[in-house]
Amino acid sequence: MPVKGKKGMPEPTLRRLTHYLHLLTHLRKKGITGISSPKIAKELNLDATQVKKDIQYTEIVGRPKTGFDVDELIDSIKLCLDWNTHQDAFLIGVGNLGKAMLSYDFYYRYGLNIVSGFDIDEQLIGTYMHNIEILNVDTLVDLAGKLNVEIGVITCPASSAQAAADLLVAGGIKGIWNFAPRNLKVPDDVIVENAQFSQSLALLTRRLSEKRGSSE
Amino acid sequence: MPVKGKKGMPEPTLRRLTHYLHLLTHLRKKGITGISSPKIAKELNLDATQVKKDIQYTEIVGRPKTGFDVDELIDSIKLCLDWNTHQDAFLIGVGNLGKAMLSYDFYYRYGLNIVSGFDIDEQLIGTYMHNIEILNVDTLVDLAGKLNVEIGVITCPASSAQAAADLLVAGGIKGIWNFAPRNLKVPDDVIVENAQFSQSLALLTRRLSEKRGSSE
Known part of the structure:
Protein backbone atom coordinates (compact mmCIF):
# COMPACT_ATOMS: atom_id res chain seq x y z
CA MET A 1 0.00 0.00 0.00
CA PRO A 2 1.40 3.42 -0.88
CA VAL A 3 2.22 5.77 1.96
CA LYS A 4 -0.48 8.37 2.56
CA GLY A 5 0.36 12.00 3.04
CA LYS A 6 3.34 13.91 1.74
CA LYS A 7 6.78 12.35 2.10
CA GLY A 8 9.33 13.80 4.48
CA MET A 9 6.81 14.94 7.06
CA PRO A 10 8.78 16.82 9.75
CA GLU A 11 8.96 15.35 13.24
CA PRO A 12 7.19 18.32 14.90
CA THR A 13 4.33 17.95 12.40
CA LEU A 14 3.99 14.26 13.22
CA ARG A 15 3.95 15.06 16.93
CA ARG A 16 1.31 17.76 16.44
CA LEU A 17 -0.85 15.46 14.30
CA THR A 18 -1.29 13.28 17.38
CA HIS A 19 -2.50 16.34 19.31
CA TYR A 20 -5.01 17.14 16.57
CA LEU A 21 -6.16 13.54 16.71
CA HIS A 22 -6.74 13.69 20.48
CA LEU A 23 -8.73 16.90 20.03
CA LEU A 24 -10.76 15.58 17.11
CA THR A 25 -11.58 12.32 18.89
CA HIS A 26 -12.73 14.35 21.87
CA LEU A 27 -14.86 16.65 19.68
CA ARG A 28 -16.41 13.70 17.85
CA LYS A 29 -17.48 12.21 21.17
CA LYS A 30 -19.20 15.51 21.88
CA GLY A 31 -21.11 15.25 18.58
CA ILE A 32 -19.14 17.89 16.66
CA THR A 33 -18.91 17.04 12.95
CA GLY A 34 -17.00 19.91 11.32
CA ILE A 35 -13.97 22.03 12.21
CA SER A 36 -11.67 24.57 10.59
CA SER A 37 -7.90 24.79 11.03
CA PRO A 38 -8.06 28.22 12.79
CA LYS A 39 -10.49 26.63 15.27
CA ILE A 40 -8.08 23.75 15.90
CA ALA A 41 -5.26 26.27 16.35
CA LYS A 42 -7.33 28.22 18.87
CA GLU A 43 -8.31 25.10 20.84
CA LEU A 44 -4.68 23.98 21.07
CA ASN A 45 -3.12 27.41 21.46
CA LEU A 46 -1.06 26.97 18.30
CA ASP A 47 -0.31 29.17 15.31
CA ALA A 48 -3.08 28.91 12.69
CA THR A 49 -0.67 28.90 9.73
CA GLN A 50 1.25 26.07 11.35
CA VAL A 51 -1.89 24.00 11.87
CA LYS A 52 -2.98 24.61 8.28
CA LYS A 53 0.42 23.52 7.00
CA ASP A 54 0.45 20.40 9.18
CA ILE A 55 -2.97 19.37 7.93
CA GLN A 56 -1.95 19.97 4.32
CA TYR A 57 0.67 17.26 4.82
CA THR A 58 -2.16 14.76 5.21
CA GLU A 59 -3.45 15.75 1.74
CA ILE A 60 -7.03 16.06 2.97
CA VAL A 61 -9.19 18.56 1.07
CA GLY A 62 -11.12 21.08 3.19
CA ARG A 63 -14.42 22.62 2.19
CA PRO A 64 -14.99 26.37 1.92
CA LYS A 65 -16.72 27.78 5.01
CA THR A 66 -17.23 24.53 6.98
CA GLY A 67 -13.56 23.51 6.93
CA PHE A 68 -13.00 19.82 7.52
CA ASP A 69 -15.32 16.97 8.28
CA VAL A 70 -14.15 15.66 11.69
CA ASP A 71 -14.48 11.99 10.69
CA GLU A 72 -12.56 12.55 7.45
CA LEU A 73 -9.80 14.47 9.20
CA ILE A 74 -9.44 11.73 11.82
CA ASP A 75 -9.18 9.11 9.08
CA SER A 76 -6.77 11.23 7.13
CA ILE A 77 -4.41 11.68 10.10
CA LYS A 78 -4.66 7.98 11.00
CA GLN A 87 0.09 -3.76 13.59
CA ASP A 88 1.30 -6.61 15.75
CA ALA A 89 3.92 -5.99 18.40
CA PHE A 90 5.86 -7.87 21.06
CA LEU A 91 6.71 -6.29 24.39
CA ILE A 92 9.84 -7.23 26.35
CA GLY A 93 10.02 -6.56 30.06
CA VAL A 94 6.84 -7.00 32.09
CA GLY A 95 7.82 -4.85 35.07
CA ASN A 96 5.78 -1.88 36.21
CA LEU A 97 6.05 0.01 32.95
CA GLY A 98 5.48 -3.11 30.87
CA LYS A 99 2.35 -3.89 32.88
CA ALA A 100 1.10 -0.35 32.37
CA MET A 101 1.69 -0.65 28.64
CA LEU A 102 -0.17 -3.97 28.47
CA SER A 103 -3.16 -2.41 30.22
CA TYR A 104 -3.27 0.54 27.84
CA ASP A 105 -5.62 0.37 24.90
CA PHE A 106 -3.11 1.02 22.13
CA TYR A 107 -5.07 -1.20 19.80
CA TYR A 108 -8.27 0.76 19.95
CA ARG A 109 -6.57 4.13 19.76
CA TYR A 110 -3.60 3.60 17.51
CA GLY A 111 -3.94 0.16 15.93
CA LEU A 112 -1.00 -1.25 17.88
CA ASN A 113 -1.79 -4.82 18.83
CA ILE A 114 0.50 -6.16 21.55
CA VAL A 115 0.36 -9.88 20.86
CA SER A 116 2.53 -11.14 23.72
CA GLY A 117 4.64 -9.93 26.59
CA PHE A 118 8.05 -11.50 27.28
CA ASP A 119 10.00 -11.76 30.48
CA ILE A 120 12.60 -13.89 32.23
CA ASP A 121 10.66 -14.05 35.51
CA GLU A 122 9.36 -17.61 36.05
CA GLN A 123 6.52 -16.22 38.19
CA LEU A 124 5.21 -14.21 35.25
CA ILE A 125 5.72 -16.67 32.42
CA GLY A 126 2.47 -18.39 31.49
CA THR A 127 0.27 -15.80 33.19
CA TYR A 128 -2.05 -13.42 31.38
CA MET A 129 -2.35 -9.68 31.75
CA HIS A 130 -5.31 -7.99 30.14
CA ASN A 131 -5.70 -11.12 27.98
CA ILE A 132 -2.10 -10.94 26.80
CA GLU A 133 0.02 -13.98 27.60
CA ILE A 134 3.46 -13.51 29.13
CA LEU A 135 5.96 -15.84 27.48
CA ASN A 136 9.51 -16.89 28.14
CA VAL A 137 11.92 -14.55 26.40
CA ASP A 138 13.72 -17.63 25.02
CA THR A 139 10.79 -18.21 22.65
CA LEU A 140 10.78 -14.68 21.22
CA VAL A 141 13.06 -15.05 18.20
CA ASP A 142 11.29 -18.12 16.89
CA LEU A 143 7.81 -16.71 17.51
CA ALA A 144 8.53 -13.30 15.99
CA GLY A 145 9.58 -14.99 12.76
CA LYS A 146 6.55 -17.30 12.71
CA LEU A 147 4.03 -14.55 13.42
CA ASN A 148 5.80 -12.00 11.24
CA VAL A 149 5.72 -9.40 14.01
CA GLU A 150 7.26 -6.10 12.91
CA ILE A 151 7.31 -3.98 16.08
CA GLY A 152 9.07 -4.61 19.40
CA VAL A 153 8.43 -2.57 22.54
CA ILE A 154 11.28 -2.48 25.05
CA THR A 155 10.16 -1.81 28.62
CA CYS A 156 12.89 -3.68 30.47
CA PRO A 157 15.59 -2.01 32.60
CA ALA A 158 18.47 -0.19 30.89
CA SER A 159 20.86 -3.00 31.79
CA SER A 160 19.01 -5.57 29.65
CA ALA A 161 17.77 -3.26 26.89
CA GLN A 162 20.54 -4.08 24.40
CA ALA A 163 20.03 -7.82 24.90
CA ALA A 164 16.30 -7.30 24.31
CA ALA A 165 17.03 -5.33 21.13
CA ASP A 166 19.36 -8.09 19.89
CA LEU A 167 16.58 -10.65 20.34
CA LEU A 168 14.07 -8.49 18.51
CA VAL A 169 16.49 -7.98 15.63
CA ALA A 170 17.23 -11.71 15.49
CA GLY A 171 13.46 -12.27 15.29
CA GLY A 172 13.28 -10.05 12.21
CA ILE A 173 11.60 -7.09 13.85
CA LYS A 174 11.71 -3.88 11.79
CA GLY A 175 10.89 -1.20 14.34
CA ILE A 176 11.75 -0.84 18.04
CA TRP A 177 9.85 1.41 20.42
CA ASN A 178 12.41 1.88 23.18
CA PHE A 179 11.39 3.02 26.66
CA ALA A 180 14.62 1.97 28.39
CA PRO A 181 17.05 4.79 29.14
CA ARG A 182 19.78 3.24 27.01
CA ASN A 183 20.87 3.88 23.43
CA LEU A 184 20.49 0.75 21.34
CA LYS A 185 22.79 -0.54 18.63
CA VAL A 186 20.86 -2.13 15.80
CA PRO A 187 21.48 -2.79 12.08
CA ASP A 188 20.85 0.16 9.75
CA ASP A 189 17.58 -1.24 8.43
CA VAL A 190 15.96 -1.37 11.87
CA ILE A 191 14.20 1.78 13.05
CA VAL A 192 14.53 2.71 16.72
CA GLU A 193 12.19 5.27 18.23
CA ASN A 194 13.36 6.37 21.65
CA ALA A 195 10.40 7.08 23.87
CA GLN A 196 12.18 7.57 27.16
CA PHE A 197 10.35 9.72 29.69
CA SER A 198 13.54 11.72 30.09
CA GLN A 199 13.09 13.44 26.72
CA SER A 200 9.84 15.18 27.56
CA LEU A 201 10.95 15.78 31.15
CA ALA A 202 14.01 17.61 29.76
CA LEU A 203 11.75 19.90 27.73
CA LEU A 204 9.61 20.65 30.78
CA THR A 205 12.36 21.29 33.31
CA ARG A 206 14.41 23.36 30.85
CA ARG A 207 11.43 25.57 30.02
CA LEU A 208 10.62 25.97 33.71
CA SER A 209 14.18 26.96 34.51
CA GLU A 210 14.32 29.43 31.59
CA LYS A 211 11.09 30.96 32.86
CA ARG A 212 12.41 31.22 36.38
CA GLY A 213 15.61 32.77 35.01
CA SER A 214 13.76 35.38 32.97
CA SER A 215 11.45 36.40 35.80
CA GLU A 216 14.30 37.08 38.21
CA MET B 1 20.01 30.98 39.98
CA PRO B 2 20.79 31.92 36.38
CA VAL B 3 19.92 29.41 33.67
CA LYS B 4 22.91 27.40 32.51
CA GLY B 5 23.59 26.87 28.84
CA LYS B 6 22.66 29.08 25.91
CA LYS B 7 19.13 30.44 25.77
CA GLY B 8 16.69 29.22 23.14
CA MET B 9 18.03 25.70 23.01
CA PRO B 10 16.11 23.92 20.23
CA GLU B 11 13.79 21.06 21.17
CA PRO B 12 15.72 18.42 19.15
CA THR B 13 18.91 19.47 20.97
CA LEU B 14 17.22 19.06 24.35
CA ARG B 15 15.96 15.62 23.33
CA ARG B 16 19.41 14.58 22.13
CA LEU B 17 21.06 15.85 25.32
CA THR B 18 19.10 13.18 27.20
CA HIS B 19 20.52 10.55 24.83
CA TYR B 20 24.04 11.81 25.46
CA LEU B 21 23.34 11.65 29.18
CA HIS B 22 22.19 8.02 28.96
CA LEU B 23 25.32 7.14 27.02
CA LEU B 24 27.65 9.04 29.35
CA THR B 25 26.09 7.51 32.47
CA HIS B 26 26.56 4.09 30.90
CA LEU B 27 30.19 4.83 29.99
CA ARG B 28 30.94 6.16 33.44
CA LYS B 29 29.68 2.91 34.96
CA LYS B 30 32.15 1.13 32.72
CA GLY B 31 34.97 3.27 34.08
CA ILE B 32 35.45 5.50 31.03
CA THR B 33 36.53 9.02 32.02
CA GLY B 34 37.00 10.94 28.76
CA ILE B 35 35.14 11.17 25.44
CA SER B 36 35.17 13.31 22.29
CA SER B 37 32.09 14.51 20.41
CA PRO B 38 32.93 12.44 17.27
CA LYS B 39 33.05 9.37 19.54
CA ILE B 40 29.62 10.23 20.98
CA ALA B 41 28.31 10.73 17.44
CA LYS B 42 29.65 7.34 16.39
CA GLU B 43 28.19 5.56 19.44
CA LEU B 44 24.77 7.06 18.82
CA ASN B 45 24.85 6.95 15.03
CA LEU B 46 24.45 10.72 14.78
CA ASP B 47 26.13 13.43 12.74
CA ALA B 48 29.37 14.60 14.44
CA THR B 49 28.78 18.28 13.64
CA GLN B 50 25.32 18.03 15.16
CA VAL B 51 26.66 16.48 18.36
CA LYS B 52 29.37 19.12 18.61
CA LYS B 53 26.79 21.88 18.19
CA ASP B 54 24.46 20.34 20.77
CA ILE B 55 27.25 20.11 23.31
CA GLN B 56 28.30 23.70 22.64
CA TYR B 57 24.86 24.73 23.86
CA THR B 58 25.79 23.47 27.31
CA GLU B 59 28.78 25.87 27.30
CA ILE B 60 31.17 23.21 28.51
CA VAL B 61 34.80 23.64 27.41
CA GLY B 62 36.47 20.60 25.85
CA ARG B 63 40.19 19.85 26.03
CA PRO B 64 42.35 19.39 22.97
CA LYS B 65 42.98 15.71 22.20
CA THR B 66 41.09 14.14 25.13
CA GLY B 67 37.79 15.90 24.40
CA PHE B 68 35.50 16.07 27.41
CA ASP B 69 35.74 14.76 30.89
CA VAL B 70 32.75 12.38 31.25
CA ASP B 71 31.87 13.59 34.75
CA GLU B 72 32.03 17.24 33.70
CA LEU B 73 29.92 16.64 30.60
CA ILE B 74 27.30 14.80 32.66
CA ASP B 75 27.16 17.70 35.13
CA SER B 76 27.05 20.22 32.34
CA ILE B 77 24.08 18.53 30.63
CA LYS B 78 22.29 18.09 33.96
CA GLN B 87 12.33 19.37 42.11
CA ASP B 88 9.19 18.31 43.92
CA ALA B 89 6.22 17.00 41.98
CA PHE B 90 2.70 15.71 42.57
CA LEU B 91 1.26 12.89 40.49
CA ILE B 92 -2.48 12.62 39.77
CA GLY B 93 -3.98 9.29 38.77
CA VAL B 94 -2.56 6.18 40.39
CA GLY B 95 -3.73 3.67 37.79
CA ASN B 96 -1.33 1.39 35.93
CA LEU B 97 0.71 4.17 34.40
CA GLY B 98 0.73 6.19 37.62
CA LYS B 99 1.96 3.14 39.54
CA ALA B 100 4.69 2.59 36.98
CA MET B 101 5.75 6.22 37.31
CA LEU B 102 5.85 5.99 41.10
CA SER B 103 8.09 2.94 40.87
CA TYR B 104 10.51 4.64 38.51
CA ASP B 105 13.58 6.26 39.94
CA PHE B 106 13.11 9.73 38.51
CA TYR B 107 14.74 11.25 41.55
CA TYR B 108 18.03 9.46 41.21
CA ARG B 109 18.25 9.95 37.46
CA TYR B 110 16.67 13.33 36.83
CA GLY B 111 16.15 15.02 40.17
CA LEU B 112 12.37 14.74 39.96
CA ASN B 113 11.02 14.00 43.43
CA ILE B 114 7.45 12.74 43.36
CA VAL B 115 6.26 13.76 46.82
CA SER B 116 2.74 12.31 46.75
CA GLY B 117 0.33 10.53 44.46
CA PHE B 118 -3.33 11.57 44.30
CA ASP B 119 -6.39 9.58 43.38
CA ILE B 120 -10.13 9.42 43.97
CA ASP B 121 -10.13 5.68 44.69
CA GLU B 122 -10.88 5.09 48.40
CA GLN B 123 -9.00 1.78 48.23
CA LEU B 124 -5.81 3.58 47.26
CA ILE B 125 -6.01 6.64 49.49
CA GLY B 126 -3.79 6.28 52.56
CA THR B 127 -1.72 3.48 51.06
CA TYR B 128 1.96 3.78 50.13
CA MET B 129 3.65 2.85 46.88
CA HIS B 130 7.42 2.78 46.83
CA ASN B 131 7.33 4.94 49.96
CA ILE B 132 5.10 7.54 48.33
CA GLU B 133 1.76 8.13 50.01
CA ILE B 134 -1.42 8.19 47.95
CA LEU B 135 -3.66 11.04 49.07
CA ASN B 136 -7.20 12.13 48.39
CA VAL B 137 -7.30 14.42 45.39
CA ASP B 138 -9.42 16.84 47.45
CA THR B 139 -6.33 17.75 49.46
CA LEU B 140 -4.18 18.57 46.43
CA VAL B 141 -4.78 22.31 46.02
CA ASP B 142 -4.13 23.08 49.66
CA LEU B 143 -1.07 20.87 49.89
CA ALA B 144 0.51 22.09 46.65
CA GLY B 145 0.41 25.63 47.99
CA LYS B 146 1.78 24.67 51.39
CA LEU B 147 4.64 22.59 49.99
CA ASN B 148 5.32 24.98 47.14
CA VAL B 149 5.27 22.13 44.61
CA GLU B 150 5.99 23.36 41.07
CA ILE B 151 5.46 20.29 38.87
CA GLY B 152 2.34 18.16 38.37
CA VAL B 153 2.34 14.82 36.57
CA ILE B 154 -0.98 13.80 35.01
CA THR B 155 -1.38 10.06 34.59
CA CYS B 156 -5.16 9.83 34.90
CA PRO B 157 -7.50 8.87 32.02
CA ALA B 158 -8.21 11.41 29.26
CA SER B 159 -11.70 12.01 30.63
CA SER B 160 -10.43 13.45 33.92
CA ALA B 161 -7.22 15.08 32.66
CA GLN B 162 -8.65 18.60 32.38
CA ALA B 163 -10.09 18.41 35.90
CA ALA B 164 -6.68 17.26 37.13
CA ALA B 165 -4.99 20.16 35.34
CA ASP B 166 -7.47 22.62 36.88
CA LEU B 167 -6.59 21.35 40.35
CA LEU B 168 -2.87 21.62 39.70
CA VAL B 169 -3.28 25.17 38.42
CA ALA B 170 -5.40 26.08 41.45
CA GLY B 171 -2.60 24.72 43.63
CA GLY B 172 -0.13 27.09 41.98
CA ILE B 173 1.75 24.52 39.95
CA LYS B 174 3.96 26.00 37.21
CA GLY B 175 4.62 23.02 34.96
CA ILE B 176 2.47 20.05 33.95
CA TRP B 177 3.87 16.81 32.57
CA ASN B 178 0.85 15.40 30.78
CA PHE B 179 0.60 11.71 29.91
CA ALA B 180 -3.15 11.71 29.26
CA PRO B 181 -4.17 11.73 25.60
CA ARG B 182 -6.04 15.00 25.96
CA ASN B 183 -5.02 18.58 25.23
CA LEU B 184 -5.16 20.69 28.36
CA LYS B 185 -6.33 24.28 28.73
CA VAL B 186 -4.24 26.18 31.25
CA PRO B 187 -3.36 29.84 31.89
CA ASP B 188 -0.57 31.26 29.73
CA ASP B 189 1.97 31.21 32.55
CA VAL B 190 1.66 27.45 33.10
CA ILE B 191 3.88 25.22 30.96
CA VAL B 192 2.41 21.97 29.67
CA GLU B 193 4.68 19.30 28.29
CA ASN B 194 2.72 16.62 26.49
CA ALA B 195 4.38 13.26 26.96
CA GLN B 196 1.74 11.02 25.47
CA PHE B 197 3.00 7.70 24.14
CA SER B 198 1.15 8.47 20.91
CA GLN B 199 3.76 11.05 19.86
CA SER B 200 6.69 8.68 19.66
CA LEU B 201 4.49 5.88 18.34
CA ALA B 202 3.49 8.20 15.48
CA LEU B 203 7.15 8.75 14.60
CA LEU B 204 7.81 5.01 14.62
CA THR B 205 4.79 3.86 12.61
CA ARG B 206 5.17 6.68 10.07
CA ARG B 207 8.83 5.85 9.50
CA LEU B 208 8.01 2.15 9.19
CA SER B 209 5.30 2.84 6.64
CA GLU B 210 7.54 5.19 4.64
CA LYS B 211 10.18 2.47 4.59
CA ARG B 212 7.69 -0.14 3.45
CA GLY B 213 6.46 2.26 0.77
CA SER B 214 9.93 2.95 -0.56
CA SER B 215 10.95 -0.70 -0.69
CA GLU B 216 7.93 -1.70 -2.77
Missing part, protein backbone atom coordinates in the same frame (compact mmCIF):
# COMPACT_ATOMS: atom_id res chain seq x y z
CA LEU A 79 -3.76 7.04 7.43
CA CYS A 80 -0.67 9.25 7.61
CA LEU A 81 0.46 7.64 10.84
CA ASP A 82 -0.44 4.16 9.60
CA TRP A 83 -2.86 3.81 12.50
CA ASN A 84 -5.82 2.80 10.36
CA THR A 85 -4.73 -0.84 10.16
CA HIS A 86 -3.55 -2.95 13.05
CA LEU B 79 22.76 21.80 34.72
CA CYS B 80 21.19 22.68 31.36
CA LEU B 81 18.18 20.49 32.01
CA ASP B 82 17.92 21.65 35.62
CA TRP B 83 18.39 18.07 36.76
CA ASN B 84 21.22 18.83 39.17
CA THR B 85 18.89 19.94 41.93
CA HIS B 86 15.78 18.15 43.06
